[in-house]
Amino acid sequence: MGLPPEIILEAVLNGLLTGAVYGLVALGLTLVYGVLHIINFAHGALLTMAMYAAYVAWASLGVDPYVAALPLAALFFGIGYLVQRLVIGPASRGKDENILLVTLGLSIIIENLMLAVFRSDTRSIDVPYAMDVIEAGPTLLSYPRVIGFVATIAVGVALYVLMRFTMTGKAIRAVAKERTGAALVGIDVAHVYAVTFGIGTACLAIAAAMLLPSFYVSPRVGNAFVLVAFTIVVLGGMGSVVGALVGGLVIGVVESLSGLFLGESLGQIGIFLIFILVLLVRPTGLFGARA
């Protein structure tokens, strides 16, 4: 290919930056899978909801999405906690196949709610920095993507500290692998499930705030990201937090490069080739434990 190296370098860097936010979406999915052992089919709808929340914060209250990120994370932690505690947990009665249906139903309800409130038109916000770039050597990096990358790293570090060094994090990890033992030392398993779900949803809120300056919002927008997030989770290894972040970066680069070489509209093909390849060659993913 006759592309100059700077262009390729720039595509790789921008891929890494975008991929980080994909990783953030995948993080919530993989965390919930790792601890609750369920695939949350409402993940995309919750992301959509978070993007609308960030949109409303901007459009009605004039709050910049980057400023809104932390308050939204707190709000969506609460929403996630309550959804798991009051809806998914009780409705599933401990049966995983019920959970699948419950989260699927939940996603339909949320999507239709968004459709009723916001109609089906796409919306976007107009922040002054949307098109800003940061010069990094010979390449130009999009400012919103750099912010998204930094936010993802910050969330990753915060999660690492939480999981390694706090009693709450240790309790979450204990419940993930040994529910009975956890209950016997006095860990409230239902509470830990809800906290985990809440953390996953809070990750979505931050991702939403990072995506909003450069992406449109529509009632089904979350699904596109979650499809990519599924690929990332499979690539990184189901339940692996590090895998989600690294997988996100890989997928971001793959998307960016295949966009560069195959054309913008085919950018996602590379992602699904990876998906199939991983399933064939290494079904446990890069960081996944064997069954």
Added chain:
Amino acid sequence: MLEIRGLEAGYGLATVLRGVDLTVPSGRIVAVLGANGAGKTTLNMTISGLVRARAGTITFEGRRIDGLAPPAIAEAGLVHVPEGRKVFPNLSVRDNLELGAYRRARGTRARNMERVFDTFPRLKERIRQGAGTLSGGEQQMLAIGRGMMAEPRLLILDEPSLGLSPLLVEEMFALIRRLHAGGLAIMLVEQNVAQSLDIADDAHVLENGTFAIGGTAAQVRADPHLQRAYLGL
């Protein structure tokens, strides 16, 4: 200390416990014996709140605990070291022990951890090791150590010697004696009938979902039915 009356429990359509009565007086070792599948583990799980009692009452230190959730029961000081260890394989030895004090005795955690390490020096050598990579015997030590971290008032041990070498089994029984000498009440579920009867004050034999034989360890040992069925005499 622990009073069980008319306890019934089971899974789905199957009833496992059909009217169990049991008393564990404070400071005593009570052995619970019975064939495989008799319902000993089910009894422990029901006491701990993991299996729901369908009928009957469980009273711990004067307070009804049947119907309480496991965390509340653990908080009351009724600590259960389950069959199969159930340590947290993805956490280090230290984190496993710390979580033992999740609901109780957080203030005295450091001191209790030293106590556990005095009892099990092997665990101290492996403090950073993932519990999942410990040997079976080490995992059993960790499970008991995790239980001790909660400063139990009553300790339920479900087959603590399962899978241990004969030497370690001896050590395990010596440890149970030591814990008991410190004033701890223990409910001991064991396959090693003879050894259990040696250290227990009282013993009960579970058969068909109820306690068929019960009394002091000496009385139970002298029971001809038990001698035939469990001691091979």
